[in-house]
Amino acid sequence: MKIFDKPIHLLLLVAVTLSLFSCNDKKSKEVAAAEPIEKKPNIIIYLTDDLGYGDLGCYGNPIIKTPGIDKFASEGVILTDLHSAGTVCSPSRAGILTGRNPYRSGFYYLQGYAGTHLRDSEVTIAEVLKSGDYETAFMGKWHLSRLEKTSRAKEPSPSDQGFDYWFASTHNAFEGPKNFRKFIRNGEDVGEVSGWYCDVLTEEATDWLTNKRDKSKPFLLIVSTHEPHTPLAPPEEYSDMYDNATVDSLEQSISYGGVARPEHDISMNKKEYYGTISQLDQAFANLMKTVDDENLTENTMVIFTSDNGPESPVNLDESQGLWEDPIRDYCFGTPGDLRGMKRFPYEGGHRVPGIIRYPAKIPAGTISNELVVATDFITTAAKLAQVPAPQNINLDGIDAFPAFLGEKIEREKPYLWIFPTHEDTYFRMPHMAMRYNDYTLIGKFKDKEDDVTIMEWMKTSVPVTFSLYNLANDPSQKTDLASTESEMVEKLKPILLEQWLEIRDEGPYWEKLNEASKSKK
Structure with a gap:
């Protein structure tokens, strides 16, 4: 018997071991089936231009009608303490893309000043997400480099900064938002495009979402409007909504951040600003309808925000060396109860609307009072996309997603x-x-x-x-x-x-x- 004891024990041991491996393998497959890999969300950033903290109905504006954005806000989280990365256009946009204080990237003022542009060495949110197999697109105002084909030194375009598809303009619509003539699509001049800037962007973004993207991949889409930056020229159907005595009386309650208004009468222009916001609201609602129609709503995180506080008209006074800029006499944006406007380092210059909808994760009707900065978007997106944030560089952003859920977040350093x-x-x-x-x-x-x-x-x-x-x-x-x-x-x-x-x-x-x-x- 002893001659066979050892082989018998070995056979029993092997049999039991194989049985255990079989059970464990079966169990692991069952767990894998029960816990699938989390699906990566699509990400849309909708960036308005010079929209004030107090310019929307959901932020307490008593005059401007924004039913589309208000509905969107009810479906996600309203951030009461969201801040742009800078207090003026180009710096703010650089901060969103890089997650870095724009001064680190050399954006002390606007693109073009002393050769300022977003260098190719900067790592953008598009490049980060592309490492996670995202498809990327940019629509609208770029304001980070010269996009036109010129004999001057080449500066990086959206293609060089990680965007697979782009339809953009170097600056905003200085010639007016209607029938704009300086759009460039993937490096090629488009020529005049019929319609208003924000509506054209909705049409282009809709075409990309429905016809041009690879629908097997998650995507990043940034839509950057001209509106409500000057010059303003909304369709009359929108401006006429605000040409009445009720609006005139309510206007007295609007605050302008403690910044002096012109001594000359500009009240006849307010309907153009208010109408522009309502036009922008409809353009955004139309884009969200496309998201819904494409069955993308549940797993798409949409961020709605502004690049800085609202613009203010100039109080013309030659003794102070001021320039004449009657176009800005149409500026009626408000920071609400905050102090300061665009450019100012006071809160009204950089605290902006921030609304985020992501039904798969963010409960509808959430309100968050946590401090969030637009430089947080890249780090937050990287975490959701399950890819590393940029390494070995000075980032100023953090993963702010807990704040989107109304939870506390901790910042390692102030902004x-x-x-x-x-x-x-x-x-x-x-x-x-x-x-x-x-x-x-x-x-x-x-x-x-x-x-x-x-x-x-x-x-x-x-x-x-x-x-x-x-x-x-x-x-x-x-x-x-x-x-x-x-x-x-x-x-x-x-x-x-x-x-x-x-x-x-x-x-x-x-x-x-x-x-x-x-x-x-």
């Missing part, structure tokens, strides 16, 4: 909004703001000397004077607490200075780069 104004004119204002919980610290550079260039002044300056506001009980930033809460100022100053110096010194010095480029030639 800075910067605008390098220097003229002793209507736009004289502080130069930066830093949020720290409910506090915002405002910093101001020393005055620029006449023989110093703007870039040299900015690249060598640090804030020297400060003001402090507590947004929890003073959202309009009326009471400067710098003297009464000096300990908080002293706590926050080194944090702001450390962040500013890091950002300032990382950003390219365009004038020196241009000189170096010329010397090589």
Whole structure:
């Protein structure tokens, strides 16, 4: 018997082991069947231009009718503390695409200033998502490089920045939003396109969604409107909605961020601004209908927001060296109860509407009071797409998705909004703001000397004077607490200075780069 004991035990052991492997394999297959790999969401970013925090019905505007956007807001989350990446067009757009404070990328002001453009070395949200097999498209105002075919040095186009398909213009519709003539599709001039800018974008995006994309892949679609940037010229059916005595009486309740309005009468123009918002609302609703018709709603995260606060008209005064810009006499956008407008580092310059719908994940009717910045979009999208965020670079964004669910999020570092104004004119204002919980610290550079260039002044300056506001009980930033809460100022100053110096010194010095480029030639 002992001669056979060992072989018998071995056979039994092998049999039991094989049985266990078989059971485990069967169980793993059952688990895999019960827990499929999570489907990657489609992502749409709908970016409006100069839309104020208080310009929508769902954000409390008593005049403007926005039924499409209001319905959309009821289906997802309204963010009460969402901020653009910058306080003016190009910087804000650079921050959305890269997840970085735009000053890191050299966007101190608008594209084109001293050669400013989004360099090919920057990693964009489109490139990140393409690594996860996403198809990508961009429609509308680009404002990050020159898209026209010229004899000048080539600057990266949307194709170079990760977009498979694009239909765009370098700037907004300076000639007017109707029958715009400067659209470029995938590098080729399109010529005049019949219709209004936002409606043309809806048609182009609809065509891409229904006919041109690879429907086996998830997608990223960015739609960037001209509206409600000036010039304004909505169809009469929209502007006529606001040409009545009721609107005239309600207008008295609208706030403009404490920024002085023109002394001359511009009240006859308000219907054009209000009508433009309603036109934009319909264009957005039409795009959402396409999303619904394509059965994309449930698994598509749609982000609706603005690139900065609302534009303000100029109070013409030759003694202050102001220029005449009657086109901006049509600007009736409002930041609600916030202080400041476009360009201003106060809240009204960068706190903007933020509405997100993603039925598969975000409960309808959610309201979130968490601080979110548009630089968070790239990191959030990467997490949802199950791909790594950009590595070995300074990112300022975090995964903000918990905030979309109404949950708390923690930021490792505060965010800075910067605008390098220097003229002793209507736009004289502080130069930066830093949020720290409910506090915002405002910093101001020393005055620029006449023989110093703007870039040299900015690249060598640090804030020297400060003001402090507590947004929890003073959202309009009326009471400067710098003297009464000096300990908080002293706590926050080194944090702001450390962040500013890091950002300032990382950003390219365009004038020196241009000189170096010329010397090589």
